[in-house]
Amino acid sequence: MTDMAAPDVPPASNIGPDAIEGRSLWQDAWRRLMRNKAAVASLIILGLIAFFSVFGPYALAWTYDQIDWDHVEAVPPSLALKHYLGTDSVGRDLLARTLFGGRVSLTVGLLATSVALFIGVTVGAVSGYLGGKVDQLLMRFVDLMYSVPLTFFVIILMVLFGRNFILMFLAIGSVEWLTMARIVRGQTLTLKHREFMEAARASGGSTASILIRHVVPNVLGVVIVYVTLTIPQVILLESFLSFLGLGVQEPMTSWGVLINEGAAELEITPRTLIVPAVFMTATLFCLNFLGDGLRDALDPKDR
Amino acid sequence: MTAPLLQVKDLKVHFPVRTGGVVIGRYQALRAVDGVSFDLAPGETLGIVGESGCGKTTLGRAVLQLLPVTSGAVTWLGQEMTGLGAAAVKAAREHMQIVFQDPLASLDPRMTAGDIIAEPLRNYHPELSRAEVTRRVGELMEQVGLLPAMVNRYPHEFSGGQCQRIGIARAMILKPKLVICDEPVSALDVSVRAQVVNLLKDLQKTFGLAMLFISHDLAVVRHISDRVLVLYLGKAMELATRESLYQAPRHPYTRALMSAVPIPDPVKERAKPRIILAGDLPSPLDPPSGCVFRTRCPKATAVCAAKEPVRETSAHGHDVWCHHWRE
Numbered sequence A: 001m002t003d004m005a006a007p008d009v010p011p012a013s014n015i016g017p018d019a020i021e022g023r024s025l026w027q028d029a030w031r032r033l034m035r036n037k038a039a040v041a042s043l044i045i046l047g048l049i050a051f052f053s054v055f056g057p058y059a060l061a062w063t064y065d066q067i068d069w070d071h072v073e074a075v076p077p078s079l080a081l082k083h084y085l086g087t088d089s090v091g092r093d094l095l096a097r098t099l100f101g102g103r104v105s106l107t108v109g110l111l112a113t114s115v116a117l118f119i120g121v122t123v124g125a126v127s128g129y130l131g132g133k134v135d136q137l138l139m140r141f142v143d144l145m146y147s148v149p150l151t152f153f154v155i156i157l158m159v160l161f162g163r164n165f166i167l168m169f170l171a172i173g174s175v176e177w178l179t180m181a182r183i184v185r186g187q188t189l190t191l192k193h194r195e196f197m198e199a200a201r202a203s204g205g206s207t208a209s210i211l212i213r214h215v216v217p218n219v220l221g222v223v224i225v226y227v228t229l230t231i232p233q234v235i236l237l238e239s240f241l242s243f244l245g246l247g248v249q250e251p252m253t254s255w256g257v258l259i260n261e262g263a264a265e266l267e268i269t270p271r272t273l274i275v276p277a278v279f280m281t282a283t284l285f286c287l288n289f290l291g292d293g294l295r296d297a298l299d300p301k302d303r
Numbered sequence B: 001m002t003a004p005l006l007q008v009k010d011l012k013v014h015f016p017v018r019t020g021g022v023v024i025g026r027y028q029a030l031r032a033v034d035g036v037s038f039d040l041a042p043g044e045t046l047g048i049v050g051e052s053g054c055g056k057t058t059l060g061r062a063v064l065q066l067l068p069v070t071s072g073a074v075t076w077l078g079q080e081m082t083g084l085g086a087a088a089v090k091a092a093r094e095h096m097q098i099v100f101q102d103p104l105a106s107l108d109p110r111m112t113a114g115d116i117i118a119e120p121l122r123n124y125h126p127e128l129s130r131a132e133v134t135r136r137v138g139e140l141m142e143q144v145g146l147l148p149a150m151v152n153r154y155p156h157e158f159s160g161g162q163c164q165r166i167g168i169a170r171a172m173i174l175k176p177k178l179v180i181c182d183e184p185v186s187a188l189d190v191s192v193r194a195q196v197v198n199l200l201k202d203l204q205k206t207f208g209l210a211m212l213f214i215s216h217d218l219a220v221v222r223h224i225s226d227r228v229l230v231l232y233l234g235k236a237m238e239l240a241t242r243e244s245l246y247q248a249p250r251h252p253y254t255r256a257l258m259s260a261v262p263i264p265d266p267v268k269e270r271a272k273p274r275i276i277l278a279g280d281l282p283s284p285l286d287p288p289s290g291c292v293f294r295t296r297c298p299k300a301t302a303v304c305a306a307k308e309p310v311r312e313t314s315a316h317g318h319d320v321w322c323h324h325w326r327e
């Protein structure tokens, strides 16, 4: 009786040449995001900050570690000396340092967060969806990791592998994914008992395809908001590690480090605090707007 | 008679329920389905009726192996399904699909109608081209009464009836041999119920489907079923052809259910004897001894408490599980 499904049915003419192309959630989300003015503006500003951080230092007369030996002191902004935003207390160009610091901070923020996002979502979704022993095992491991103090963990890593930049991503990422995993697991648990998950199983979906097609898109809204909170956290964490001498080292710098130094000199040269702080706050603001925009864009109910 | 498509034999589904214990839980078996048997021929519709909590939904899920079966056999096309590995179950499920009760909840809110309908096809036939999938989805959408132009809409943009049509289309896209309809219309407005039931009937004719139609609505079941199985507390009470069951119900429980269905004629409706069932459904954690219906049965006697009734078959193959059905 299934032979009425003979494969040689003529193509349904009634659909016509203008058959509507199927669109995916991602295409729809992108269109919705582009309609959100705050998100688009944030995206542009973030793009500019990233662009200048990467390419800006090449265009400047001074490099980040170059000391202006004629003026080993805080020089106020001066076009003649090509210190457009002045120098810090030892005569290094503030703009160059801020832009270079942006490179470090943005890279750490992006990479560490991507690591956290990837591990956290995978572990959380698998743990929540499979449940039982796997869940117990993974969550106890998360608890264990939580109980290890971060600085202690980083010091161990440093001792074992020597100090390097990549290690910092690893250390920060390996701490940040824990919360992500818990959030995703919680979301997955509530999703798991929805009828459409059962429908997905009934229609022959494998565990992997259900996780990718149903679980991940449905937890993404929450995850993205958390990501926009994680990036600033990571940037600050990096400055904390640097302060302890475990992160980036002089003359290398990052926004966190610059703000730290600037805060110490607040009364003498407030601009050493203000310049990096403006860059960082702008980035964080934009990330928040972008995160909200993405969350709304990924929710089909929000047209 | 053709070989049965599906054979269910003495199917039991028990869930462990924690009933006490602080550190080490004490568990008791909740007998959701407790020894149900039936056959289903190709193209046939078996209605399954009963109050909510009688195990009819569990029965449907167990046939599909969506739930672990405690004991008993589900034989699909001559192949025993219980205890099969995941891959074999998946292969068997290609020809048995399910339509769910809550139309909106059974659709992923972040997928478009087109993707939802295409999903089984992508799972079972990943080799099909995009164009072919789109074509089949469009074709089917028309068959279930949806405009193909709606492929890019999300579930929340559809009405309940339309959502259920999407759910039906998803179940039909693989051209299955059996569709389990789990209360497919009880969440819908009365005005669209008939449309959806008729749609199911039409599809059944076009595709030569067999159906398990699970519902608590006797009128709908009467409209669509060839045979009807009455369940109470996880056990079969009566199994008969539609005509035989609706004209001459034998089991006291079936009679009580029937008497609760209003007749659209006020004179007859008032004259009709009503059997009111006393009390609530007993807990499936602790079912009554003997006949499970005895706590509410107007005809119960001592023997009902002592002995569990076995299947007795009247003329015309009308099966009843009751000690006193002849009276």
Ligand code: SF4
Pocket: B252, B253, B291, B292, B293, B294, B295, B297, B298, B299, B300, B301, B304, B309, B321, B322, B323, B324, B325
């Ligand atoms: S066996 Fe007894 S209690 Fe059960 S339905 Fe028949 S008469 Fe009622």
